[in-house]
Each structure stands twice: as structure tokens, then as C-alpha cells.
Amino acid sequence: MTTHKSQLDNDIAKVLITEEELNATVSRLAEEISRDYAGKNLLLLCILKGSIVFTGDLMKKLSVPCEIDCMKVSSYGKGTVSGGRINILLDLHRSDLTEKDILIIEDIIDSGRTLSYLVDYLSLNGARSVKTVALLDKPSRREVEYAPDYVGLEIPDEFVVGYGLDYAEGYRSLPYVGILKPEVYTK
Ligand code: IMP
Numbered sequence: 631m632t633t634h635k636s637q638l639d640n641d642i643a644k645v646l647i648t649e650e651e652l653n654a655t656v657s658r659l660a661e662e663i664s665r666d667y668a669g670k671n672l673l674l675l676c677i678l679k680g681s682i683v684f685t686g687d688l689m690k691k692l693s694v695p696c697e698i699d700c701m702k703v704s705s706y707g708k709g710t711v712s713g714g715r716i717n718i719l720l721d722l723h724r725s726d727l728t729e730k731d732i733l734i735i736e737d738i739i740d741s742g743r744t745l746s747y748l749v750d751y752l753s754l755n756g757a758r759s760v761k762t763v764a765l766l767d768k769p770s771r772r773e774v775e776y777a778p779d780y781v782g783l784e785i786p787d788e789f790v791v792g793y794g795l796d797y798a799e800g801y802r803s804l805p806y807v808g809i810l811k812p813e814v815y816t817k
């Protein structure tokens with residue numbers, strides 16, 4: 631029987647990061663973050679929608695108190711090429727940012743535009759501190775000079791999906807991160 635998941639698996643050229651590796655990576659990040667944010671007023675800011683899975687797993691492993699909020703931005707136009715411009719699709723409406731130590735949670739950093747824009751935006755809006763964590767980093771793709779405060783894993787310049795990351799809204803539910811077969815997005 632062909633299940634929905636095995637159809638998704640069929641579109642993957644290679645599993646890049648297994649479920650076990652993701653789990654270990656998120657545990658390591660959670661330890662570093664818990665150590666650094668002891669005694670602070672941590673607000674986890676999940677960047678929708680790609681970071682949903684990562685945020686959920688990360689917060690379960692934190693040993694410090696945290697709040698959670700979300701923003702939605704778009705930098706990707708259609709397909710697999712970055713659009714270059716950041717649009718805020720869902721903003722943060724809070725009046726207590728001056729008391730908050732914000733940790734922006736991104737699934738992946740590519741050109742660097744999204745994270746560098748958001749750090750400036752939230753700092754200008756008065757946040758007490760703003761740092762960033764990216765589960766995945768494609769350093770070879772950087773167009774804006776920016777390094778996240780915490781990085782899970784560096785990956786090569788390949789379009790990846792799974793663990794929250796999508797292509798055309800699909801594949802987010804895969805438990806691993808895989809390289810999508812180019813014929814899926816070139817057909
Ligand atoms: P940046 O602003 O170019 O750094 O783009 C970051 C955003 O691009 C991420 O939050 C993702 O939504 C998207 N993105 C970049 N590379 C990939 C990929 O390989 N797969 C899926 N989404 C990606």
C-alpha cells in the first residue's frame with residue numbers, strides 16, 4: 631500500500647539529517663540556550679511556518695522558563711529562490727518588549743536577509759535583547775553579512791525539506807531533513 635508519507639519519501643533524493651541527529655542537535659542547542667538565559671526573561675519567537683516543529687521540540691528541552699510568540703514573514707517568492715525583500719505578514723503586537731529577551735527561532739538561514747531584518751526590527755521596537763537560533767545554516771548562500779547566535783548544523787547549498795521546512799507547503803511533516811529531488815521543483 632502506498633501511504634501519504636511514503637509518497638513524500640519518494641520525492642527525497644537523500645536524507646541529509648536523520649531524526650536522531652535532529653534530536654541530538656536540538657538537545658545541544660537547548661542546553662546552550664538554557665545556560666545563557668538563566669535568570670532572563672526569555673521570549674521564544676517562532677518564525678512561521680517553517681520553525682513550528684523546531685520551536686516545539688526546542689521548548690520541550692529548555693530548563694529555563696519561557697514565553698512563546700510568533701511572527702510570519704515572507705522572503706521567498708515562489709519555489710526555491712529567495713525573493714530578496716522581507717514582508718511582515720503577521721506582526722508582534724505586545725507592549726512589554728522592553729522587558730523581554732527575545733530569541734528568534736528560524737528553521738534555516740540562507741541569504742541572511744530574514745534574520746538580520748528581524749533583529750533590527752525588534753531592536754528598534756525596544757526589545758531588551760535580541761538573539762537568534764537557526765537550526766540549519768547554508769553559509770555559502772549568504773548575501774547579507776549575518777551570523778546567528780546559535781546554529782544547529784551547517785549544510786551545503788541544496789534545497790531541503792522536512793522537519794517543518796516546505797516546498798510549496800508540502801513535506802513539512804517529514805520527521806527528517808532531506809534533499810528534494812530537483813525534478814520535483816523543475817517539472
Ligand atoms: P533568508 O532570508 O534567505 O535567510 O531565508 C530564510 C528562509 O528561506 C527560511 O526561513 C526558509 O523559509 C527559506 N528557505 C531557505 N532555504 C530553504 C530550503 O532549503 N528549504 C526550505 N526553505 C528554505
Ligand code: MG
Nearest residue numbers: 678679680737
Ligand atoms: Mg522560514
